[in-house]
Amino acid sequence: MSNLATANEHQTAANSAVETSQYLTFIMATEEYGVDILRVQEIKGWDMVTPIPNTPDYVKGVINLRGTIVPIIDLRRRFGLPQIEYGPTTVVIVLKVFGDDAKERTMGIVVDAVSDVYNVSAQDMKQPPDFGAETKIDFVRGLATVGEKMIIILEVDKMLTDGTLAALDRTKLN
Numbered sequence: 825m826s827n828l829a830t831a832n833e834h835q836t837a838a839n840s841a842v843e844t845s846q847y848l849t850f851i852m853a854t855e856e857y858g859v860d861i862l863r864v865q866e867i868k869g870w871d872m873v874t875p876i877p878n879t880p881d882y883v884k885g886v887i888n889l890r891g892t893i894v895p896i897i898d899l900r901r902r903f904g905l906p907q908i909e910y911g912p913t914t915v916v917i918v919l920k921v922f923g924d925d926a927k928e929r930t931m932g933i934v935v936d937a938v939s940d941v942y943n944v945s946a947q948d949m950k951q952p953p954d955f956g957a958e959t960k961i962d963f964v965r966g967l968a969t970v971g972e973k974m975i976i977i978l979e980v981d982k983m984l985t986d987g988t989l990a991a992l993d994r995t996k997l998n
Contacts (some may be wrong), residue, residue, distance in 0.1 A: 843946045847968070849939040849975055850917065853905050856939055858968065858977045863919045865930060867938055870914040884934060887916075894918060896932040897984060913937035921984045931984050942975070944968040949977065 847858035848867075873885030873896050882901035886893050896916060900907060916932040923929060949966040963983035968975045 844943045845946075847942050847944055847975070847977060848917070849942060850915075850935040851937045851939050852900055852903070852935055856973060856975045857935075858942065858944075858975045859917070859919065859980050861941060863921070863980050865918040865920055868916045868918065868932075870910045870916060870934065887932065889918065889930070889932075892930055894930050894932050896934060899933045899935055902933075902983070908936070910934070919980050919984070922981050933984070942968070942970050944970065944975075944977070 846861040848861045848864050849856050849858040851857075871887070873887050875885040876883065876895075879885075882898050884896040884898050886895050888894075914934065914936060915938055916934055917938070918930060918932045921929050921931050948970070949968050951966055952964040963979050965977040965979040968977050
């Protein structure tokens with residue numbers, strides 16, 4: 825019996841040595857996406873925003889979050905997905921984002937619903953396929969397999985800063 829216990833201890837130690845990261849997942853359309861949970865500041869129910877003129881159509885506006893002006897990005901529009909009416913499960917995920925200048929900013933993304941938090945090991949993460957230069961998917965960190973489903977893991981810095989910060993800088997929101 826002690827050999828079995830020793831084998832289980834070695835397996836537990838080996839499993840804890842595997843590098844894992846936690847991702848908050850959310851639903852948009854029929855797909856599940858994930859963001860690094862360490863970047864999540866909070867999750868809020870959908871509420872009205874103050875629209876800002878001359879911003880891209882995916883910038884819904886801004887909210888005042890305890891004295892901080894936070895730009896809100898509609899991720900469906902950002903990804904070119906069909907628009908739907910916001911419902912009771914629609915939420916804003918407030919994220920910490922770093923631009924090319926390494927300056928930390930707070931931004932929010934509107935998503936259909938929050939799903940779960942998953943631990944994903946490095947071995948369960950695969951590189952996204954190469955679609956060629958015509959298709960820009962550099963904001964996809966990888967594809968993670970969790971159980972029987974595949975989750976698209978997003979690189980929030982690239983997803984939210986590529987062009988968005990320049991547009992917001994022109995309106996002096998950052």
